[in-house]
Amino acid sequence: MKKSEQKKLVKSSEKIFNSLTKTQQLIVLVVLVLGFLGYFVFSQSGNNNPFSQEKVIKASNADELLKLQWNGSDTYYVKLNGGKSTFSAGALAQDSNQDDWLKFSPLDSLGRANQANARLSYNRYMQVKTMSRPRIPNNPAGWSYNGRSNNQEIYFENGLVTLYNRSHLVAWMFSGDAGSKENLVTGTRAMNSPGMQDFESQISDVLYYKKLHVRYQVTPVYQGNELLPRGVQMMAKSIEDGGKSYDLNVYVFNVQPGYQIDYLTGVGQKTK
Numbered sequence: 001m002k003k004s005e006q007k008k009l010v011k012s013s014e015k016i017f018n019s020l021t022k023t024q025q026l027i028v029l030v031v032l033v034l035g036f037l038g039y040f041v042f043s044q045s046g047n048n049n050p051f052s053q054e055k056v057i058k059a060s061n062a063d064e065l066l067k068l069q070w071n072g073s074d075t076y077y078v079k080l081n082g083g084k085s086t087f088s089a090g091a092l093a094q095d096s097n098q099d100d101w102l103k104f105s106p107l108d109s110l111g112r113a114n115q116a117n118a119r120l121s122y123n124r125y126m127q128v129k130t131m132s133r134p135r136i137p138n139n140p141a142g143w144s145y146n147g148r149s150n151n152q153e154i155y156f157e158n159g160l161v162t163l164y165n166r167s168h169l170v171a172w173m174f175s176g177d178a179g180s181k182e183n184l185v186t187g188t189r190a191m192n193s194p195g196m197q198d199f200e201s202q203i204s205d206v207l208y209y210k211k212l213h214v215r216y217q218v219t220p221v222y223q224g225n226e227l228l229p230r231g232v233q234m235m236a237k238s239i240e241d242g243g244k245s246y247d248l249n250v251y252v253f254n255v256q257p258g259y260q261i262d263y264l265t266g267v268g269q270k271t272k
Helices: 003-018 022-044 062-066 089-093 122-129 189-210
Strands: 077-079 101-104 116-120 153-156 159-162 164-168 184-188 214-221 231-238 247-253 259-261 268-270
Touching: 062 214, 089 214, 122 189, 153 189, 164 189, 184 189, 189 214, 189 231, 189 247
Parallel strands: none
Antiparallel strands: 077 247, 101 116, 116 214, 153 159, 164 184, 214 231, 231 247, 259 268
16 A cells, blocks of 8 residues: 555544444554453464464373374473472372372383372472482483483583483482483483473472472373373472462473484484
């Protein structure tokens, strides 16, 4: 549209607006404001928003979590239930007579680790800080295939790292568990760090600065007989203040940018 035509359109619009009553003018302004707000909200809910799936995510079972897909961004997780944990009152009060505790589910028939639960405490956290961390004594399911390690060196975040980590469900700094088989999964570097590690750092701040107990649960999610989890669900809640200091519910994808993962065998192949 030419500038002269734009000016005519503006003048015409001004005349029409000025001819309206004050009530009609107010209605027009309200409609325009609502229109702009609607456009803003819509534009923020597009595919570039890493949490655009949040409105459809239900943290009720593994089948629903397995339907989630990583969107290829550098955000390796999505919030579940609006980011809020779903612990029952009984789960939060479990063994509250103990300062801290750690409970692992048994390995399944494929040797895979399953859900881990814990009550984290400041005292245990500080105790572990004084300990020397030993080498991880075990390899998780999917670490090797046909007698050969699945690991390989890769470049990630401007550094040379390994494709896989022996990923703790409950981090060493919370428990002092160096790596029981029930506490380890084969996790990509991205899932381990920054994926899980960012949230573990937040929890450690709650323990150290707030000195609150934190109810913690990490659940690896497998598809069929695959040895590697497709991701892990992390839930945490500060107990004494009912989650005011910290309340977490996320699903972290077991993915690595530029690599295709065979979750059945653990073999990873570079794609680009």
